[in-house]
Amino acid sequence: MSPEYIGLIGVGFLVVLLFMRMWVGLAMAVLGFLGYAAITSIKNALLVAGSVPYSALANEAVAAVPLFILMGVVVSNTGVSGDLYHAAYKWLGQLRGGLAMSTVVACGGFAAMSGSSAATAATMGKVALPEMKKYNYDEKLSTGAVAAGGTIGILIPPSMGFILYGILTEESIGKLFMAGIIPGILEILFYIAVIFILCRSNATLGPAGPQIGFMEKVAALKYTWAMLVLFLLVMGGIYGGWFTPSEAGAIGAFGAIVISAVSRKMTRENLVTSILEAARTTAMIVLIIAGAFIFMKFMAVSRLPSWLADFVAGLQLPPMVIMLLILLLYIILGMFLDIYAAILLTLPILFPVIVSLGFDPIWYGVVMVRVMEVGLITPPMGLNVFILAGATNTPLGIIFRGIVPFLIADILHIALLVAFPGISLFLVRMM
Amino acid sequence: MPTMKKTHFIKRTINSISRGMGFIAICILVAMMILTVLDVFLRRVFNSPIPFSLELVEFMMVVTGFLGLAWCAMSGAHIRVDLIVSRMPARAQGIIDSLCYLAGFGISAIIAWRSVMESLAIRKLHTESTVLGIPIFPFYWVVAAGFAALALSILILLARSLKEAAKG
Numbered sequence: 001m002s003p004e005y006i007g008l009i010g011v012g013f014l015v016v017l018l019f020m021r022m023w024v025g026l027a028m029a030v031l032g033f034l035g036y037a038a039i040t041s042i043k044n045a046l047l048v049a050g051s052v053p054y055s056a057l058a059n060e061a062v063a064a065v066p067l068f069i070l071m072g073v074v075v076s077n078t079g080v081s082g083d084l085y086h087a088a089y090k091w092l093g094q095l096r097g098g099l100a101m102s103t104v105v106a107c108g109g110f111a112a113m114s115g116s117s118a119a120t121a122a123t124m125g126k127v128a129l130p131e132m133k134k135y136n137y138d139e140k141l142s143t144g145a146v147a148a149g150g151t152i153g154i155l156i157p158p159s160m161g162f163i164l165y166g167i168l169t170e171e172s173i174g175k176l177f178m179a180g181i182i183p184g185i186l187e188i189l190f191y192i193a194v195i196f197i198l199c200r201s202n203a204t205l206g207p208a209g210p211q212i213g214f215m216e217k218v219a220a221l222k223y224t225w226a227m228l229v230l231f232l233l234v235m236g237g238i239y240g241g242w243f244t245p246s247e248a249g250a251i252g253a254f255g256a257i258v259i260s261a262v263s264r265k266m267t268r269e270n271l272v273t274s275i276l277e278a279a280r281t282t283a284m285i286v287l288i289i290a291g292a293f294i295f296m297k298f299m300a301v302s303r304l305p306s307w308l309a310d311f312v313a314g315l316q317l318p319p320m321v322i323m324l325l326i327l328l329l330y331i332i333l334g335m336f337l338d339i340y341a342a343i344l345l346t347l348p349i350l351f352p353v354i355v356s357l358g359f360d361p362i363w364y365g366v367v368m369v370r371v372m373e374v375g376l377i378t379p380p381m382g383l384n385v386f387i388l389a390g391a392t393n394t395p396l397g398i399i400f401r402g403i404v405p406f407l408i409a410d411i412l413h414i415a416l417l418v419a420f421p422g423i424s425l426f427l428v429r430m431m
Numbered sequence: 432m433p434t435m436k437k438t439h440f441i442k443r444t445i446n447s448i449s450r451g452m453g454f455i456a457i458c459i460l461v462a463m464m465i466l467t468v469l470d471v472f473l474r475r476v477f478n479s480p481i482p483f484s485l486e487l488v489e490f491m492m493v494v495t496g497f498l499g500l501a502w503c504a505m506s507g508a509h510i511r512v513d514l515i516v517s518r519m520p521a522r523a524q525g526i527i528d529s530l531c532y533l534a535g536f537g538i539s540a541i542i543a544w545r546s547v548m549e550s551l552a553i554r555k556l557h558t559e560s561t562v563l564g565i566p567i568f569p570f571y572w573v574v575a576a577g578f579a580a581l582a583l584s585i586l587i588l589l590a591r592s593l594k595e596a597a598k599g
Binding site: 017018019020021022023024025026027029030033046047049050051053054057058059060062063066067070242243246247249250251253254275276278279280281282283284286287288289290336337338340341380381 | 453456457460461463464465467468470471475485488489490491492493495496497499500502503506508509510511512513514515516517527528530531534535537538539541542544545546547548549570571574578
């Protein structure tokens with residue numbers, strides 16, 4: 001049996017184990033180990049099992065994982081989300097649909113502190129939905145805005161998606177972060193446009209709030225400026241090359257703790273909860289990183305990825321057609337898989353194909369993460385929708401219907417990013 | 432019954448091992464943050480970086496990452512894809528989960544065992560970190576400890592799903 005064939009069988013069995021709801025990290029480790037043994041020898045596979053988990057983790061870049069997670073959980077546990085929302089509301093509230101727009105903007109602001117979409121949706125949902133209910137907003141619009149706005153969490157840096165992509169492909173995490181900024185801001189604008197159009201055609205969806213004076217608007221920023229400064233420090237430091245992404249993560253986490261302590265939002269209890277949560281999430285991601293690196297060893301000896309790259313090149317299709325097929329695959333994967341799992345599962349197989357087709361790996365990272373956001377709000381597994389439904393007792397059907405206009409915006413936004421790589425790469429080229 | 436007491440005792444022991452390791456993971460995570468912030472601060476402001484910061488961070492990452500594994504397993508937080516199995520009858524779920532936990536136990540035990548062997552091999556080579564000269568071999572023990580505890584935690588989960596499978 002040729003190694004490529006064994007590789008293919010291995011991928012098949014991996015899918016089976018995943019559907020048997022085996023932990024993703026261990027499933028990859030098991031098949032990576034068995035596949036490596038089948039192609040080389042048991043002895044070599046045992047060497048891989050003993051050395052790869054250590055070497056996968058003993059890497060400065062991996063330290064970005066726990067540190068940015070810590071920053072995100074501190075921010076979400078200390079009520080910064082409320083401040084962001086109220087500041088955005090003071091500026092946009094008097095417009096029709098203004099509360100929903102504020103939600104999206106606040107989601108973007110929260111995304112700049114947190115690398116997780118689920119956390120963004122859950123935290124903003126708690127703050128924004130009661131307000132929108134108070135002002136008689138249509139339930140479809142309000143939940144749709146939170147669920148869709150939440151997906152911005154992994155596009156605007158810091159982003160756990162980019163960190164994992166960088167660790168696996170050895171692309172620069174800093175460049176990926178920079179590449180996510182403009183697309184993330186554009187996504188916010190797209191969602192605001194959706195809300196604007198919806199409320200223009202039907203004013204009862206989102207009634208306008210009272211007028212608010214300019215001074216009050218400025219005053220509302222007083223609670224958020226510290227977080228803005230922290231974001232600029234963290235990202236500016238990466239942009240200017242003052243420190244590495246992991247160091248930026250440490251500064252971000254430390255800064256978030258200091259800011260919430262100074263503004264008296266930090267209790268000992270939520271500091272402890274935050275650190276516990278960060279350590280647990282880290283362990284969860286570490287297991288899939290270790291599994292993915294063992295699986296990558298198997299993929300490398302099977303030569304399946306390079307065979308796949310040759311095969312795809314032999315199809316004589318324009319690269320863009322292949323790219324669209326791959327993106328379609330990611331939309332489907334995103335519907336079923338956890339986003340971190342999807343990244344770590346597919347990159348060992350597909351990344352060489354992307355590179356051999358001549359696509360920019362940084363641009364591809366942005367588009368891939370953006371495409372998987374869609375899976376967070378589509379049936380059957382739309383994670384953000386489930387989180388919201390659970391947190392607010394809104395029926396799933398209502399949220400899914402509320403999502404539809406935002407999905408249309410998603411498709412246009414993705415098309416724009418694919419058609420004009422410069423949108424993603426502009427800041428990277430300036431670095 | 433004495434056997435009940437015994438299994439209870441084993442469960443409690445495994446639980447406390449995983450929590451103890453989790454506690455170390457948490458402390459190291461906090462230390463890692465403080466060390467890195469200090470290093471950047473000293474480097475940018477006083478132009479005198481901590482020369483060993485980078486290698487310590489790598490070691491700390493190994494400790495904080497692997498010692499949290501078992502604790503994460505006991506709190507049911509590891510990522511899995513549950514599309515089909517949860518819709519099956521309880522007994523089928525028990526059987527499928529048992530198979531997965533068995534495989535998971537196997538690979539975790541293998542990684543733990545081989546990390547010990549790797550540690551012994553590296554010890555002979557006297558591999559050390561560049562600045563502080565910290566020997567690297569003990570950190571393979573950390574990997575081994577993390578995966579050994581993970582394997583033990585999986586045993587508890589395995590026992591639970593076997594019970595489910597046997598109910599019928």
